[in-house]
Amino acid sequence: MPTVLMLAGSPSAVSRSSAVLQYVHAQLTHDFITVDTLHVRNLDASELLWANSKGATIEPALAQVERADGIVLACPTYKAAYSGILKTFLDLLPQRAFQNKVILPIMTGGSATHTLVIDYALKPVLSAMGDPRVLRGIYLLDGQIDHSQPEQVRFTDDDIKHRLDKEIEHFLQALQVMI
Numbered sequence: 400m401p402t403v404l405m406l407a408g409s410p411s412a413v414s415r416s417s418a419v420l421q422y423v424h425a426q427l428t429h430d431f432i433t434v435d436t437l438h439v440r441n442l443d444a445s446e447l448l449w450a451n452s453k454g455a456t457i458e459p460a461l462a463q464v465e466r467a468d469g470i471v472l473a474c475p476t477y478k479a480a481y482s483g484i485l486k487t488f489l490d491l492l493p494q495r496a497f498q499n500k501v502i503l504p505i506m507t508g509g510s511a512t513h514t515l516v517i518d519y520a521l522k523p524v525l526s527a528m529g530d531p532r533v534l535r536g537i538y539l540l541d542g543q544i545d546h547s548q549p550e551q552v553r554f555t556d557d558d559i560k561h562r563l564d565k566e567i568e569h570f571l572q573a574l575q576v577m578i
């Protein structure tokens with residue numbers, strides 16, 4: 400049975416990208432999948448900053464990544480790239496940590512200026528970490544996400560919901576091919 404890791408890279412407690420991740424999680428109801436969750440913001444800050452890979456919160460998190468066959472990675476756009484907190488965690492992973500995994504990248508941002516952030520910023524880093532199968536992914540604008548009701552994210556734009564659902568479908572297909 401494949402394991403999917405929901406990896407959240409926002410430092411914020413109330414987070415749009417994490418709300419989208421929660422939506423994806425709710426769609427992964429297939430009996431053949433085990434779903435695991437990791438919010439980088441819940442890891443110990445000093446262990447992250449000082450790259451303590453043996454830290455009490457980091458070691459189990461690294462094991463979660465290792466166990467995963469597929470990863471849904473959701474992260475906000477910060478200064479035209481991914482969040483710094485996500486990078487502190489990626490830097491703790493082994494160089495080829497994503498080898499043989501399928502990754503669905505999801506990023507959110509305040510403006511359309513950085514629509515291609517997944518392609519120019521995130522994908523090169525993921526690829527350098529073992530050349531995983533990285534799907535096209537999806538960039539959502541803040542205005543397209545209504546997360547005012549915790550536990551129940553809504554999309555203000557039918558097209559973006561449709562595209563996200565398609566990405567989830569591709570992710571599931573890729574996962575079945577990989578296992």
Ligand SMILES: Cc1cc2nc3c(=O)[nH]c(=O)nc-3n(C[C@H](O)[C@H](O)[C@H](O)COP(=O)(O)O)c2cc1C
Pocket residue numbers: 409410411413414415416417474475476477478479480507508509510511512513541
């Ligand atoms: C420090 C910081 C930097 C940001 N930089 C950008 C940016 O460069 N481009 C952009 O479109 N949005 C930027 N934003 C907006 C966030 O990407 C956006 O609100 C995102 O959806 C927040 O996700 P979260 O709620 O999951 O943290 C920035 C927000 C913060 C707090």
